[in-house]
Amino acid sequence: MLKKLKQLNRALRNKHKTLKLSYYCQRYDKAPHSKVQLREIKSLALLRWDNKLGDAIMSGLLVKLLQQYRPDIQVTVITPDFCANWFEKSTSCNTIHCGKRSVETAQSLRDFRGQFDAVVELGTSFDFKELLALHALGASYNIGFNKESHPIFNVCLPKEHIHFKDRYLAVAKLFCDAPESTEIPLIPYSNSTIVDKSTTTIAINLFGSSKYRQFSKTEANKLLNHWLRDFPQDTLYLIPVPGKIEFLKELLAEIDNHRVQLLCETPSLEFSLQLLSQVDLCVTPDTSVVHMASALNTPILAIYADDPRNFQEWHPLSDKAEVVFNPPAKDRNDRVYVHDFEWSELKQKRESLLSSH
Numbered sequence: 001m002l003k004k005l006k007q008l009n010r011a012l013r014n015k016h017k018t019l020k021l022s023y024y025c026q027r028y029d030k031a032p033h034s035k036v037q038l039r040e041i042k043s044l045a046l047l048r049w050d051n052k053l054g055d056a057i058m059s060g061l062l063v064k065l066l067q068q069y070r071p072d073i074q075v076t077v078i079t080p081d082f083c084a085n086w087f088e089k090s091t092s093c094n095t096i097h098c099g100k101r102s103v104e105t106a107q108s109l110r111d112f113r114g115q116f117d118a119v120v121e122l123g124t125s126f127d128f129k130e131l132l133a134l135h136a137l138g139a140s141y142n143i144g145f146n147k148e149s150h151p152i153f154n155v156c157l158p159k160e161h162i163h164f165k166d167r168y169l170a171v172a173k174l175f176c177d178a179p180e181s182t183e184i185p186l187i188p189y190s191n192s193t194i195v196d197k198s199t200t201t202i203a204i205n206l207f208g209s210s211k212y213r214q215f216s217k218t219e220a221n222k223l224l225n226h227w228l229r230d231f232p233q234d235t236l237y238l239i240p241v242p243g244k245i246e247f248l249k250e251l252l253a254e255i256d257n258h259r260v261q262l263l264c265e266t267p268s269l270e271f272s273l274q275l276l277s278q279v280d281l282c283v284t285p286d287t288s289v290v291h292m293a294s295a296l297n298t299p300i301l302a303i304y305a306d307d308p309r310n311f312q313e314w315h316p317l318s319d320k321a322e323v324v325f326n327p328p329a330k331d332r333n334d335r336v337y338v339h340d341f342e343w344s345e346l347k348q349k350r351e352s353l354l355s356s357h
Contacts, residue, residue, distance in 0.1 A: 011019035017336040018126060024128040027153060028135040032149040035140045038155065041073060048087075049064040052209060053269075054314065055164070055289035056083040058297075060185045062120070062168040063091040069176035074117070078109070086269060089187035108133035113138040119343055122157070124313065126150060143171055168183045184295040184317075189273035191302070196235050200354060203275050203298075205284035206241040206248075209276045212335045213285050213299050213305070217251055219335060219339035224255055231350070236260045237275055239289065256329045267284055274329035285338045287314045294318040299353045301346070303338055305329075 004032050036042075044066065048059055056079065064280040066075050076094040077087045082208065083243035096112065099105040106129050118141040121130055126147060134142050134152050146166055161170045172178040195201045199294060204224075206215040236259060238248050248262050264271045273292060276282055282293040285303040293300045293316075300321040306328040316323070324346050326336045 005241050014207075019140045019211055021126070021128045024131050025150070028131050029150050030141060030166070032138070032140055033152050033156065036117055038118070038141055041175070042142065043074045043076070043116045044118045044120065045112075045116040045137065045139070046075065046077045046079075047095075047119055047121045047130070047137075048077055048083060049082050049098055049105060049133070051100065053083060053086065054209075054286070055190060056086050057090075057288055057291045057354045059122075059168055060087065060090050061165060061182055062172050063087065063093045064185045064297055065169070065172040065178045065182060066175065067091065067093070069144040069172070070192045073175060078112075086187060089269075090185040096138075102199050103129060103132060106130075109136040114134075117141065117157075118143060120144075120171055122164065122171070124309070127167060127277070144175070163315065163317075164313055165317060184291060186273060186295055187269055189277065190272070191277070193278065194274060195237060196276045199235040199259075200231070200233050201237065201281075202234050203237050203239055203278040203282045203284075205241070205278040205282070205286055207244055208285040208338060213338045214287075214342045215339055217247065217254070217335075220251055222253055223343075224251075224260055226347075228257055228259060230347055235260065237279060238262045239272055239275065240264050242267045251293070281350065285348075289319075290314075290316050294321070298332055301353060303346075303351055304342065305336060305338075320353065322353050324349060 016026065046059055046062065047103050048056055048324050050354055066073050074094065076096060077244060078096045078098050080100060081097055084097050084150050087093055087095055089121045099108065113136060116139045117137040118138060119134060119137050120143045121134065122145045123130065124146055131152065142153050143155040143158045144153035145161065146154050146159065152300045157167055157170045161167045171176060206220050207212055224236060227234065240248065240262060252262055276293050276298050277296045279298060281301060282289060283301045284290060290302050297318065300316050300318055302316055302321060302323050304323055304325050306325045326338065326340045329336050
């Protein structure tokens with residue numbers, strides 16, 4: 001009964017969002033007045049205000065390419081503090097620290113109206129908040145994907161650019177002859193050894209971005225105990241995550257096994273990269289960890305929701321990757337938890353990735 005009520009509530013929220021978008025489109029969804037030729041722009045803003053690290057990591061490709069091949073274009077990323085820290089350390093680009101994605105934040109962007117020749121917003125879906133933000137910024141060009149029905153986007157990428165890496169490369173090619181193969185820019189991290197190389201080393205991240213993509217303590221306990229039982233040569237290193245340290249410490253106490261370790265109780269992106277660069281395998285339901293591991297050439301065992309479109313957009317870029325899918329949702333308002341998969345499948349794919357160990 002409770003699950004059905006939650007589904008109904010989500011359906012009503014989605015309907016409300018659709019109505020609000022329709023209302024704001026009538027007022028603000030107008031084609032910009034271009035004051036300069038697209039190839040001749042001198043300032044570009046990347047709207048990355050959702051504060052999602054996976055998106056920030058991938059969009060760093062665009063920043064890096066423009067810095068390298070079009071240094072005359074000043075690139076600025078509009079993003080909250082957490083992802084601003086990543087951009088500043090990985091690309092040294094200009095940043096505007098904004099609030100969370102909201103109507104208030106969109107309206108605050110009026111302070112920067114007319115400062116950018118182009119704004120890039122490559123989300124697949126579109127919300128009235130993005131519309132308000134683009135209207136507030138007032139750029140000559142708004143570059144989007146899958147936005148042909150919205151006049152405010154006067155540059156739309158071809159639909160074949162489904163993966164976000166391809167989208168950012170396609171944007172770069174609007175302004176320069178960017179190469180097809182480009183490494184994801186990372187922030188500096190320590191190379192000092194922190195794992196036990198005499199064992200098979202596994203980094204495990206238990207947390208995705210939403211509550212449905214995060215392991216409960218019961219399910220995390222079950223996963224780790226299965227792993228300890230079936231792979232006695234493995235040492236498991238838990239990736240520290242902000243706001244989850246007490247959870248991980250309590251989990252360690254319950255497991256009470258020296259082969260499960262939390263090496264650092266102060267989460268940082270630098271430490272996560274240091275750990276991921278040294279382990280034999282990374283297990284994660286989170287795309288930001290997937291893409292960090294891909295950039296480091298670390299084998300990945302990823303847990304994805306059964307959402308074909310999402311997987312096309314965010315699948316691992318490494319050829320050393322295996323994926324376990326959760327069961328499909330019953331409808332667009334249903335939710336499936338990250339732990340909903342068969343251990344036997346995860347076990348088989350771990351064996352496939354690390355058959356030489």
